[in-house]
Amino acid sequence: MRVCGATACFAAQAGRHLPAIEGVLGVTADDDRDPDPEVSLQTVRCLGYCYGGPAALDGETPCAGPDVVDQVAGRVRPQAPPIPAADATGDPVVLAGIAAGEPPWRTWADTVGRRTPELVQQEVAASGLRGRGGAGFPVAAKWAAAGGSPDTVVIANADEGDPGSYADRLLMEVDPARVLEGLALACFACGARRGLVLVRSEYPQALAQMREAVERARADGHLGRRVHGSGVDLDVEVVAGAGSYVAGEETALIAGLEGGRGCARARPPYPTSSGLWGVPTVVNNVETLAAVPWIVSRGGAAYVRRGTPGETGTKLVCLSERFTHPGCYEVELGTPVRRIVTELGGGLRNGAELGVLQVGGPLGGFLSEQVLDVPLTETELAGHGAALGHAGLVAIDDRIEPLEVLRHVWAFAAAESCGACSPCRVGSRRGLELARTGEPPGDAYARMLRVMSEASLCAFGRRLPPAVRSLVRAYEDRLRGWGG
Ligand SMILES: Cc1cc2nc3c(=O)[nH]c(=O)nc-3n(C[C@H](O)[C@H](O)[C@H](O)COP(=O)(O)O)c2cc1C
Ligand code: SF4
Ligand code: FES
Structure with a gap:
């Protein structure tokens, strides 16, 4: 049994669910003295149910909600509501499939064999797209840094460790083909013949969906040898991560893929010059990749018209369980945080008062109610000592000291x-x-x-x-x- 002890689940019941689960199971969390226990309990930090926690995983069965203790005890049936998702922009980019029903793989079929890798890189450069995994590095610059070697590997970082974020889980479980299409376009732009998707082991359903989507893509001719009659060979492999927050940092992620401990190392060398097994390696976040098909089909200039002049485009934000309407929303960058909190989130449930709002996960920061008018951009949030991160918004109400x-x-x-x-x-x-x-x-x-x-x-x-x-x-x- 894995039980979430991370911020959104902590905020749901002030952390009381964990001792209660220990009580009903009669075991102590993270106690490995018994080599062959009937039930063992591990605390993990985020299972991607931050909108409806506290959450636990019984084997691979999710249990989430205010009655999680009863679910774990077998007194009521396990349940885990689907992720509420909506577009708030009127023309979704990342949620193009989920919110607007746009089928995947069209851009890939139009691109491979008809456009050049340089053209794809140019459109993405013109879009101003920056990585959505937290560091905000310009995507096209990272692709160019890899140098176009056919040995290049592109890795979709689906480790999504930030407690409070479940955007990557949504994309992988509901629209996995769009993530793969973005990865295929990134591989094409980098001249890579190999892509990898590293999915965190806390997301068993996402792992299964991504594996199935790869099989389907191979069967439909989107992956494989001489894709769609072009001279392009491309294959993608899906790998399960080994847990831990830092394992999502790109050098730690590469160390994990090589079979080592998921520890970060000093840079340089940057992965783009020496990454997985020493070859040029591009690591991009799942949400970053999911924006690429839209940008390549509509053009970089169309993307620049979204968001703010300094920080273009849209972003998925994830609202935690304390909100009246928790869920994953696509918003324009620059949207005031207060609008997200009050109009999309509907404020806090049961009329509770906000204590603080965590933005951007554990490496982001906290905002008080007084400063919520700040626009959602990296620069503006930095002015308040916070950071955009992966844009999880975890409300902590004033019941918690x-x-x-x-x-x-x-x-x-x-x-x-x-x-x-x-x-x-x-x-x-x-x-x-x-x-x-x-x-x-x-x-x-x-x-x-x-x-x-x-x-x-x-x-x-x-x-x-x-x-x-x-x-x-x-x-x-x-x-x-x-x-x-
Ligand atoms: C401690 C730590 C944990 C991280 N975890 C993740 C993660 O779970 N997912 C992710 O995409 N990026 C994570 N990152 C950022 C990655 O190192 C890397 O910048 C990112 O995957 C690059 O993709 P992007 O440019 O598309 O954002 C983490 C960084 C640090 C320092
Ligand atoms: S700062 Fe050092 S110890 Fe901490 S996670 Fe990074 S590499 Fe590991
Ligand atoms: S599921 Fe507990 S914080 Fe995300």
Whole structure:
């Protein structure tokens, strides 16, 4: 049994579901002393049911909802509602299939053998599309950096580790062919003959859908040798991830695919010059790839008209269970966060007051009610110490004490730090120890935050201190001293 202890599920019942599940199963979570238990319980951080949690996975059967404890105990039938999804732009890009019924693979069939890889790269460059996995790197520049070698591998990053985000799960389970079409176009633009999809093991249904979609694509001639009568050979393999948050960071993801531990490594070399087994490797997020068919068929100029001049296009946002209308919505970049929260989300359920809003997952940040007019862009959110990330919006209502939220943030950090570098390995555990005492921290804590943000190997350790500071700012004087 895997039970989610991540932010949206924590916010649903202030974390009470986990001890209750331990109670009904009669086991302690993450206790591996019994080598052959009848039931074992593992805490995981996000199962992609953040809109209807708390959530658990019994084998491969999802259980989600306010009565998750009864479901797990077998007192009521397991249930997991489908992801509510809607377009709020009037002309969906990423949800073109799901919200507008546009069939997949048309752009691929029109492109392969008729257009050149350079043309595809040019359209994507003209669109201004940036990676949607969190780092926001320009997509066409990454493709160009791989250099066009036929050894290039393009990896669809479907690790979706950010608690609060389930956009990639939606795309893979409901419109997997569009993700594959985007991957095929990316491979074509990079001159690659091989694509990989790394799906996190916490998403068994998505894994099955992606595998089935690859089989169908092969049977329909979208993949294979001499695709659609062209000179292009392309095959795609779907691989299950091994769990953990950091395993979604691109160098950690590559290490995992090579059979090693999912730990990040120093860059350079960047994966585009030396990635999987030393060959040029392009890693793109699932949502990034799902935007590519629209851009190639409508043209980069059409995409530039969406969003803001500095940050073009649309973005999927995921609203957590505390909202009246939780779900995955496609919005234009630049939409005020308040509009998303009130008009799409309908505010908080049962008239609850917002404590803080987490935007962009554990490496993003927290906003208070007062600053929700901020437009949803990387630049504007950065001005408030937050980040766009994968655009999960997790509402934490005012029933939960600020110190509990702080402890939750440090507990996530301590559990998910991969341990490859000392500032983050030691700092995340020390942060949790201090937060557990609840005593106002001193200068050593402030120094520790500085060392973490300056000396950590990857963005996990570097982004945690700003995320903590944004939480402290959002709660104003209720967490004084904890920002370092
Ligand atoms: C700790 C950490 C975890 C990450 N997890 C994910 C993830 O789950 N999915 C993802 O697409 N990108 C993740 N990323 C970002 C990837 O390293 C990489 O930038 C991204 O997959 C590139 O795709 P994009 O350019 O299309 O966004 C993570 C980064 C860090 C630092
Ligand atoms: S910063 Fe943290 S997650 Fe990143 S390499 Fe160091 S220990 Fe691992
Ligand atoms: S399912 Fe629990 S936070 Fe996503």
